[in-house]
Amino acid sequence: MRRRWALGVAAAAVLLAAVDTYVIVLALPSIMADVGVGLERLQAGTPIISGFLLGYIVVMPVLGRLSDTYGRRPLLLLCLTLFAAGSLVTASAHDLGSAVAGRALQGLGGGGLVPVTLALVADLWPPGSRGIPLGIVGGVQELGSVLGPLYGGALLAVSTWRTIFWLNLPLAAVLAAGILAPFGAGARVTARARRAEGHDAVGGALATAAVVAGILAIVAPDPLRDDATLGTLFAPIGPASLTPLSVAAVAASLGFCAWEVRAHGRRPTLVSLPALRDLARRGDWAGSALLSFALAAVVVVFASGDPSREVLSPNALWALPAAAAAAAGFVLRERSARAPLIAMGDFRARAAYGSMLTNVAAGAALIAALVDVPIFARTTAFTDSQLGAALVLLRFLIGIPLGAVLGGFALRRAGNRMVAAVGLMVAAASLLAMTRWTATTLTTPLVAGWLHAADFELVAGGLGFGLAIAPLNDAMLGAVRPAVHGLGSALVVVARMVGMVVGISVLTAVGLHAFYTSTASLPSAQILCPRTPLRCPAFDALVQRAVLDELHTVFLGAAAAAAAGAVLALTLLGGRSGRHAPHRDE
Numbered sequence: 001m002r003r004r005w006a007l008g009v010a011a012a013a014v015l016l017a018a019v020d021t022y023v024i025v026l027a028l029p030s031i032m033a034d035v036g037v038g039l040e041r042l043q044a045g046t047p048i049i050s051g052f053l054l055g056y057i058v059v060m061p062v063l064g065r066l067s068d069t070y071g072r073r074p075l076l077l078l079c080l081t082l083f084a085a086g087s088l089v090t091a092s093a094h095d096l097g098s099a100v101a102g103r104a105l106q107g108l109g110g111g112g113l114v115p116v117t118l119a120l121v122a123d124l125w126p127p128g129s130r131g132i133p134l135g136i137v138g139g140v141q142e143l144g145s146v147l148g149p150l151y152g153g154a155l156l157a158v159s160t161w162r163t164i165f166w167l168n169l170p171l172a173a174v175l176a177a178g179i180l181a182p183f184g185a186g187a188r189v190t191a192r193a194r195r196a197e198g199h200d201a202v203g204g205a206l207a208t209a210a211v212v213a214g215i216l217a218i219v220a221p222d223p224l225r226d227d228a229t230l231g232t233l234f235a236p237i238g239p240a241s242l243t244p245l246s247v248a249a250v251a252a253s254l255g256f257c258a259w260e261v262r263a264h265g266r267r268p269t270l271v272s273l274p275a276l277r278d279l280a281r282r283g284d285w286a287g288s289a290l291l292s293f294a295l296a297a298v299v300v301v302f303a304s305g306d307p308s309r310e311v312l313s314p315n316a317l318w319a320l321p322a323a324a325a326a327a328a329g330f331v332l333r334e335r336s337a338r339a340p341l342i343a344m345g346d347f348r349a350r351a352a353y354g355s356m357l358t359n360v361a362a363g364a365a366l367i368a369a370l371v372d373v374p375i376f377a378r379t380t381a382f383t384d385s386q387l388g389a390a391l392v393l394l395r396f397l398i399g400i401p402l403g404a405v406l407g408g409f410a411l412r413r414a415g416n417r418m419v420a421a422v423g424l425m426v427a428a429a430s431l432l433a434m435t436r437w438t439a440t441t442l443t444t445p446l447v448a449g450w451l452h453a454a455d456f457e458l459v460a461g462g463l464g465f466g467l468a469i470a471p472l473n474d475a476m477l478g479a480v481r482p483a484v485h486g487l488g489s490a491l492v493v494v495a496r497m498v499g500m501v502v503g504i505s506v507l508t509a510v511g512l513h514a515f516y517t518s519t520a521s522l523p524s525a526q527i528l529c530p531r532t533p534l535r536c537p538a539f540d541a542l543v544q545r546a547v548l549d550e551l552h553t554v555f556l557g558a559a560a561a562a563a564a565g566a567v568l569a570l571t572l573l574g575g576r577s578g579r580h581a582p583h584r585d586e
Contacts (some may be wrong), residue, residue, distance in 0.1 A: 046299070
């Protein structure tokens with residue numbers, strides 16, 4: 001019973017992070033407006049999405065090894081704390097930098113939950129009994145893509161986008177309380193984790209003071225900030241971010257570090273210095289930094305340009321070569337590191353790297369649908385309804401789990417290669433059909449008054465992406481040793497996230513360039529409506545057409561990405577299900 005409780009709580013934490021991965025797709029326009037970024041600068045707002053995905057990607061391969069050192073429960077609590085802290089920063093953000101930083105912090109916490117939960121399953125279940133619990137963890141990860149936009153749309157219908165992130169705080173607290181409950185005898189508790197359970201009152205007090213002061217400095221509640229006495233704590237000392245509270249938070253943090261160093265070896269401490277030294281020596285931090293830099297450079301190239309003039313920003317002259325060099329350095333580092341993030345030798349099989357490359361292409365196509373279908377709905381049929389746009393996206397999302405189930409059945413008969421390729425070709429055809437959508441597509445019914453032609457294309461697109469899920473995972477699991485099945489499954493997810501980061505950056509920049517190209521030749525509202533230039537339906541219709549041209553460009557690029565994924569699947573994946581394929585070392 002205790003291990004079921006542990007799995008349930010950890011899986012619920014994974015679901016919370018997965019929902020937060022996709023909740024942003026409807027909230028993005030509102031967030032951008034509140035932090036001072038207009039929709040005409042959509043490419044500048046994409047780091048709000050890609051920042052979360054970057055954090056998710058970078059931390060997933062690292063946290064499993066960290067949990068081997070410190071134990072599963074402490075790392076789950078650390079991940080939830082990071083996720084809650086990121087939610088706090090995001091909810092209180094009033095500028096783009098704060099919103100991106102908050103989302104990146106959320107990604108660091110949320111991404112770590114998956115590998116630690118997979119490791120927890122390995123601790124609590126013997127090798128022959130792990131299939132169902134591992135399936136549960138993978139299932140809730142995929143469920144987040146369906147529930148996230150619906151959850152966000154429902155909250156946006158009754159409140160603001162900030163409520164989404166404020167609610168993460170009590171949810172994370174409840175999950176943390178569940179994690180603190182006993183996990184049972186099967187849960188792994190390392191010697192370092194047992195030593196960490198001693199009491200360090202001074203360290204705890206300093207850490208609490210640093211956290212409380214930091215939170216208050218970030219949130220700056222109006223009742224406290226406007227108080228005649230307490231308001232002095234929020235008064236800037238020079239730069240706007242330098243206040244007595246922020247200084248106190250930094251001082252308490254430094255005091256905590258000094259105390260932990262001084263108390264080491266004399267009394268129980270919250271931080272084990274030998275463990276930190278061991279982690280610094282054994283952890284592949286150089287590999288993590290190279291991967292982070294390579295992906296961040298790609299985001300910068302497309303997010304910092306002026307799409308009215310070019311797709312790539314001037315930074316591309318140095319950022320793209322730097323990204324390529326960092327990616328090459330990452331591969332070389334992983335081949336020589338003593339404890340690499342990814343042991344390249346375990347993933348040399350064609351089906352292993354083929355499943356990852358295919359999922360990169362699928363992720364690039366998927367993120368375009370998740371972000372731009374709601375924007376299309378808000379631009380045309382549901383200009384004043386976030387919930388209406390969410391329900392349009394639901395027609396796409398509902399096909400994903402259905403396709404995943406069908407793909408699981410079909411791969412036994414047709415094999416990984418054919419099922420994944422057919423699924424991605426269906427997705428490509430659906431996205432290609434979206435390039436022909438007009439301003440009335442979502443509101444023009446068929447014979448049945450509630451059914452629209454777009455419904456078939458949306459459901460088919462979701463089914464296509466869903467069909468590819470099981471074959472890609474099965475191809476990976478069949479190509480690697482059982483000892484690295486957990487890492488292999490995580491890397492399939494990481495590959496999709498990488499595709500999402502690159503896809504949202506590239507396709508948004510290309511689409512916005514198409515928008516500005518279309519609007520450059522438009523007559524002004526003063527010419528079309530000289531008497532009422534501020535209310536000019538003719539000009540609004542032309543702008544709407546330009547927005548649709550932008551979205552059509554994005555859908556076309558996404559269709560190309562999905563088609564490329566289908567080609568990769570046909571070329572690189574194995575034929576029949578490889579779940580029981582033999583390995584040389586078995």
